[in-house]
Amino acid sequence: MEGGVKAVEFSETAKREIEKILSRYPTKGAALLPVLHLAQEEFGVLTEGVRARVAQVLDLPPAQVEGVVSFYTLFKTQPTGRHVIWLCQTLSCDLAGTRSLLGHLDRRYSLKPGGTTADGRFTLVMAECLGGCGTGPAMMVNWDYHDRLTPERVDEVLEKYR
Amino acid sequence: MADMITLTIDGREIVVPPGTKIIEAAGSVGIEIPRFCYHPKLTPVAVCRCCLVEVEKVPKLIPACATPVSAGMVVRTRATSEKVRKAQQGMIEFLLINHPLDCPVCDKGGECPLQDQTLAYGPGGTRFAEKKYHFKKPVPLGPHILIDRERCILCLRCVQFQREIAQHPQISVTYRGRDSFIDTAPGRTLDSNFSGNTVEICPVGALTGRHYRFRARPWEYERKPSICPECACGCNIYTHVRNGEILRVASRENPLVDDGWLCDRGRFSVRPDEPAPPRLTTPLVRINGRLMPVSWDGALEFATSAFRKIAQAPGRPEGVVGAIAGPSTTNEELYLLGRILRTSYSSNNLSFDGGASSALRSAGFAPVGAPDIDWADTILLIASDPSRDLPILDLRIKKAVRKGARLAILGNTSIELASLAASTIQAAGTDLARAIEEIARNVPAQTGQGAFLSSGKRIVVALGETASRDKTAVSEVGKLISALSKDGREVRAGVFAGGTNAAGAVEMGFHPEYLPGLRRIDDVRAKAQVEAVWSASVAAKAGLAGSSLLCSAAHGEVKALYVMGADPASRSLTPEEREGLKRLECLVVTTDRMTKTAEMAHVVFPAAAFWEKTGSLTNVAVRVQRFEAAVPPPPGVKSDVDILVSLAKAGCLPLSKESPADLAEEIARLSEPYARSFSGRTGSPAMSGREG
Numbered sequence: 106m107e108g109g110v111k112a113v114e115f116s117e118t119a120k121r122e123i124e125k126i127l128s129r130y131p132t133k134g135a136a137l138l139p140v141l142h143l144a145q146e147e148f149g150v151l152t153e154g155v156r157a158r159v160a161q162v163l164d165l166p167p168a169q170v171e172g173v174v175s176f177y178t179l180f181k182t183q184p185t186g187r188h189v190i191w192l193c194q195t196l197s198c199d200l201a202g203t204r205s206l207l208g209h210l211d212r213r214y215s216l217k218p219g220g221t222t223a224d225g226r227f228t229l230v231m232a233e234c235l236g237g238c239g240t241g242p243a244m245m246v247n248w249d250y251h252d253r254l255t256p257e258r259v260d261e262v263l264e265k266y267r
Numbered sequence: 268m269a270d271m272i273t274l275t276i277d278g279r280e281i282v283v284p285p286g287t288k289i290i291e292a293a294g295s296v297g298i299e300i301p302r303f304c305y306h307p308k309l310t311p312v313a314v315c316r317c318c319l320v321e322v323e324k325v326p327k328l329i330p331a332c333a334t335p336v337s338a339g340m341v342v343r344t345r346a347t348s349e350k351v352r353k354a355q356q357g358m359i360e361f362l363l364i365n366h367p368l369d370c371p372v373c374d375k376g377g378e379c380p381l382q383d384q385t386l387a388y389g390p391g392g393t394r395f396a397e398k399k400y401h402f403k404k405p406v407p408l409g410p411h412i413l414i415d416r417e418r419c420i421l422c423l424r425c426v427q428f429q430r431e432i433a434q435h436p437q438i439s440v441t442y443r444g445r446d447s448f449i450d451t452a453p454g455r456t457l458d459s460n461f462s463g464n465t466v467e468i469c470p471v472g473a474l475t476g477r478h479y480r481f482r483a484r485p486w487e488y489e490r491k492p493s494i495c496p497e498c499a500c501g502c503n504i505y506t507h508v509r510n511g512e513i514l515r516v517a518s519r520e521n522p523l524v525d526d527g528w529l530c531d532r533g534r535f536s537v538r539p540d541e542p543a544p545p546r547l548t549t550p551l552v553r554i555n556g557r558l559m560p561v562s563w564d565g566a567l568e569f570a571t572s573a574f575r576k577i578a579q580a581p582g583r584p585e586g587v588v589g590a591i592a593g594p595s596t597t598n599e600e601l602y603l604l605g606r607i608l609r610t611s612y613s614s615n616n617l618s619f620d621g622g623a624s625s626a627l628r629s630a631g632f633a634p635v636g637a638p639d640i641d642w643a644d645t646i647l648l649i650a651s652d653p654s655r656d657l658p659i660l661d662l663r664i665k666k667a668v669r670k671g672a673r674l675a676i677l678g679n680t681s682i683e684l685a686s687l688a689a690s691t692i693q694a695a696g697t698d699l700a701r702a703i704e705e706i707a708r709n710v711p712a713q714t715g716q717g718a719f720l721s722s723g724k725r726i727v728v729a730l731g732e733t734a735s736r737d738k739t740a741v742s743e744v745g746k747l748i749s750a751l752s753k754d755g756r757e758v759r760a761g762v763f764a765g766g767t768n769a770a771g772a773v774e775m776g777f778h779p780e781y782l783p784g785l786r787r788i789d790d791v792r793a794k795a796q797v798e799a800v801w802s803a804s805v806a807a808k809a810g811l812a813g814s815s816l817l818c819s820a821a822h823g824e825v826k827a828l829y830v831m832g833a834d835p836a837s838r839s840l841t842p843e844e845r846e847g848l849k850r851l852e853c854l855v856v857t858t859d860r861m862t863k864t865a866e867m868a869h870v871v872f873p874a875a876a877f878w879e880k881t882g883s884l885t886n887v888a889v890r891v892q893r894f895e896a897a898v899p900p901p902p903g904v905k906s907d908v909d910i911l912v913s914l915a916k917a918g919c920l921p922l923s924k925e926s927p928a929d930l931a932e933e934i935a936r937l938s939e940p941y942a943r944s945f946s947g948r949t950g951s952p953a954m955s956g957r958e959g
Binding site for chain 1: 430436437438439440441442443450451452453454455
């Protein structure tokens, strides 16, 4: 494969799922987002090889797939911990105390933005507005939403994610 | 005109065709609207937000580049709207927030739309007191192109060009917001053969060409119109020349030839960053087995007496002299050498070393080029790969397909254009003629590719060069054309040959079977016309060319050879062909630098390189395009026309026409396409360009 990337192959189930997705769209290119989500589920991380394979499956220029994957923060191109913390850094949350939470995460878990805990449990990602401007600071852990956070609340919430 | 749309811009009533964008409508009456991402040949993306205008009854400002006109629209530009003026100022201030403003060391500085439009429409100051972003730079995108992320304003012209025009979508915007930048996919590269165009359309200095960057300021060089000598497309170009050195090549749009684009092969044939091979500046003559520098007079005398001795030997045999010319030789050089060989040495042994064939043209078919591709609704490529041989025609075919023309491929179905074809048939070698014959039969039968082609109304058939030398294939193409030219269908057929000036060589009569103006040597009346102009008789026997010319030298029949701008010895020759070169009693070579053939020569004349010549080239569509020298030749070097005239004089040959104007006039009498390109009355060569 080009670029020295190891070839990856979708499972038979995923292939059938892709066929189903494609049948819902007028062009193959239009199915890019759902197929990328499927690929992320399938492989965990959208590595170079996975991105190249998606481009091939959908007949799209690899540069276009690259543009889309890098545009959306929910697409992972690097391995993460078991749970991803999305901490809102937008103005309202910031004023309400995001920075004190950042300090707490660093002290308590040695977790910095973009980093992963040594035990591979958490990865911290800074997010733009999560829509909790009136109830900040807010964060998401994986797909779950949490707001009105304090350092103590954060510890309580994170206890649930092992 | 009922179809036209009337609108008002800045209080002026304007009438334009439907579909016109506001920015174009304004431009048509000289109202300028600032723009960065808009480019007339690309689909608008409306990302730079600098062309905002106010439209009555529309609450927000809207981009003029992406908004089509509608009847009764009332548009206000910056000239009449304070809101627009402030918005445009603001947008330019935004663009400059992270732009490094390193104009003193930027290639674009002095020819930069960002500079110019900041001067014209910008605020002249900034409120941004914070630190600008810094990125790693420059980052190579491909073999020729580097990107400076700090300078980039993300207008997407490069992305759009590669996607829409080149159809090599190798670059794209990655990441978002302030982190966005233009990049290739990981492990991939911008190696499209058209990548150089992105540097030219970049409205800032973000994309630079490796071979030119940091070499000059735009106000230091002279822009000289010329013609690209790299293939038979004949793209119109400017050379950018400073102190007698060509620094780069830029496009000079001619809609009939190139649409304003260039391929990388042509554009980057000029590489000031690479050492040039040493030039030959003194004539050389073989003395005691070694090539020794001599004076021009000495070398001319040596060559003339050697040629005369051979040609005037007892019995005065015809055809003991031959000539080979290379692909960047001009029409004038080819004509003159052909004329001298025919009239002074009774030889028709004229071999053009740059491909092409006269086969289809002699069969009476018209040449085919860019305007024909625009005209066609159906295009059949037979054993032809324009992407490789005629890159600008590849772009033209892609454009035609985008506009709805249908493409059929017969031959190698793995060529790039095959992916755009609606009908493909794989055939090669001897199968090709059979496949053409089958398609011709399928036209009336209404099956297969025959049915596909016959559903077109305006059909272009283009035959590749190798196939054009296959007499059976050519005759089958003739049958196909007659089968198609029925029921109101029109067909234009020609050869897509890649050799620079190959069409010119045939037209100039530098051909063993053709005299100037495509007159066959065995056509007595046609031959008499040429003899009348030349006031000399021409041998009636067709000459030798290519391999048979060299082989005949091996048998001692051809004894002297004049090689002009060609290097046959550097090709893989058969032992017999090589023997032919060795056995020659006199081998004269004109060349700009030492070559393998020159090393074998008895006389070597230092000749002007392409950019040092004035003359004309004929492109694949038999469009004769004149050009003037971009740079002077080094001291001691002469142009091939001058060398030929000097040789003719030294040999006291009956050459009455010596000045370039006289020569051009004589050629015009014999060649209709040449005459058409000739401005006539004053006799001064007209620069080819937009004149059509």
